[in-house]
Amino acid sequence: MTATLSSAAPSAKASTYSAHLTNGDPSKASAAYKPTHPGRFQVKFQPGSYNSCLVTQRRFAKDETLAMMDSAEYSNEKRYSTVQVGKDRHIELNSDLLYINHSCEPSVRFEVDGPHDTWKAVAERDIEAGEALSFFYPSTEWSMSQPFPCNCGSKSCLDRISGAKDIPAQTLRKYFVNKHIQELKDEQSAV
Numbered sequence: 001m002t003a004t005l006s007s008a009a010p011s012a013k014a015s016t017y018s019a020h021l022t023n024g025d026p027s028k029a030s031a032a033y034k035p036t037h038p039g040r041f042q043v044k045f046q047p048g049s050y051n052s053c054l055v056t057q058r059r060f061a062k063d064e065t066l067a068m069m070d071s072a073e074y075s076n077e078k079r080y081s082t083v084q085v086g087k088d089r090h091i092e093l094n095s096d097l098l099y100i101n102h103s104c105e106p107s108v109r110f111e112v113d114g115p116h117d118t119w120k121a122v123a124e125r126d127i128e129a130g131e132a133l134s135f136f137y138p139s140t141e142w143s144m145s146q147p148f149p150c151n152c153g154s155k156s157c158l159d160r161i162s163g164a165k166d167i168p169a170q171t172l173r174k175y176f177v178n179k180h181i182q183e184l185k186d187e188q189s190a191v
């Protein structure tokens with residue numbers, strides 16, 4: 001149940017999405033929770049800070065769009081909750097997509113290369129109902145405001161996730177990354 005996108009560019013204003021305003025207090029967040037994409041995915045609130053995740057409610061086929069980022073608004077600041085959509089542009093998703101965790105073997109990719117009304121979350125592979133979703137944060141983020149030790153548990157885990165800036169070009173080449181990240185890596189490699 002995604003709303004039609006406005007053709008106007010998203011403005012930079014305070015987030016209108018309430019579930020994450022508690023920033024890591026899942027008991028408060030879950031009490032007021034209304035799924036933004038019912039029938040597709042929902043937040044699984046878990047105790048502790050930043051332990052919650054987004055779980056599918058149905059199957060998605062490889063390359064299927066899980067959701068358009070049609071509630072996104074530009075953010076004046078880079079935060080743990082923002083997604084980078086250009087070299088100097090960050091957005092708040094204002095939807096349950098916020099709860100997609102990072103994985104070094106992700107099930108989802110965030111495509112944010114084109115105009116704002118094409119930004120979307122797409123299945124990297126077939127995804128079953130009940131799976132926790134993940135995307136590769138450095139595919140959008142160059143230098144993250146809140147780096148963390150990764151607990152994705154994948155064989156190819158990169159351990160500390162701080163943004164594409166800190167990942168060798170050779171490693172980054174194995175992943176889908178957005179155009180602004182590839183350009184920033186090329187500029188960094190050229191120095």
Ligand SMILES: C[S@@+](CC[C@H](N)C(=O)[O-])C[C@H]1O[C@@H](n2cnc3c(N)ncnc32)[C@H](O)[C@@H]1O
Nearest residue numbers: 050051052080098099101102146148150151152
């Ligand atoms: C946009 S939030 C994702 C939702 C978050 N799990 C929550 O409960 O609010 C990003 C934060 O989640 C945590 N996170 C996401 N993926 C992680 C991972 N693979 N390992 C450890 N922490 C992770 C980090 O604290 C990160 O700053």
